[in-house]
Amino acid sequence: MRITLVGSRHFGVTILEMLHQHGVEIVRVVVADPEDRLAASARSAGIEVVVQANPKLVVASEIADGTDLIVTAHSHARISKEALAAAKLGGIGYHPSLLPRHRGIAAVEWTIKEGDPIAGGTVYHLADRMDAGAIAAQEWCFVKKGETARELWERALAPLGRKLLGEVVDYAKTHKALPSKPQDEQFATRAPSIS
Template sequence: MRIALIGSRWFGAEMLKIVHARGYDFHVVAPDAEDRLAQTAVELGAPLSLHTGKRRVTHDHLPGEFDVVVAAYSHAFIPLDKAPISIGYHPSLLPRWRGIASVEWTVKAGDAVAGGSVYHLTDEMDAGGIAAQDWCFVLPGEDAGSLWRRELGPMGLRLLAQVIDEIAQTGTCRAEPQDERFVTLAPRIKEAESA
């Protein structure tokens, strides 16, 4: 199975280590050479493209065809025609907290329960069908950073790896529709407070 892994930072680097350890064929796309994902790809000798300074991954960044595109902490627009399946991880119980600041809004709203979702990428932000979800409690007084490190980051790695393995075994990926009645948005906190 050939995977296009598009991501950044710690999460992208850790997902790359998982994909590499499982022996999948892959191509990595990172935002710049200094990013942790790019550095890990270089260390592993992995094929790498950089979309430096752009919030858009193009066909030029993704040579060839893929069985699955995996977004692992990517905020770039990704072409959806490079693989029959395109998935990403979002640190919320979608459709709750669609947007860039989902963990922050979980804490700000005082949610007692948080979670993560592997979902199908679409042209609409965080709106695709759900492939896998899990949940966790939010500890009293916990901030977004500690919630991410304690539960939501590791949960995302586990869920993405699980779905990737299922795709490799079956060639398909579950896609339960999100219930639009329960959509909440999670814009950047500063943008929301200035509106």
């Protein structure tokens, strides 16, 4: 399976390492910042790195030819319809909430702000609407009393993202398809940036 990874930061590097362990070919890494640690890790592994022309949008020309699946890991860019069409199976991303709850850039912060006793992570199909594609995998975890967003991310949600993305990639390798369950819109909430 040939994967184009779109992402950034420590979580992007974590997913790059996980993908290597799952025996897929990472044909390209797409980043918004050429100095990002994911870009450095990819270059040191001999993987082609492409810097997005627009940090908010990934276009078809930035996806490697022959890509089976686009995987996003800590990317805040929208993947264009044309880019998704360039990959045989489209794309998946990880969102640190139980989608459709807390759609948006600050999901973990809103989990804490709302006092949610349970959080979770979702691997979802990338789609036109942000964080609104079909669910490929989902799992929950408890939120500790007094836990900060960063503590929750590091303790539970980042490791959960690595696990769930690995499971969905393995499923895609075996079945040449992605698991898919629609999101229930009646439970959708927004998680805009908290300033």
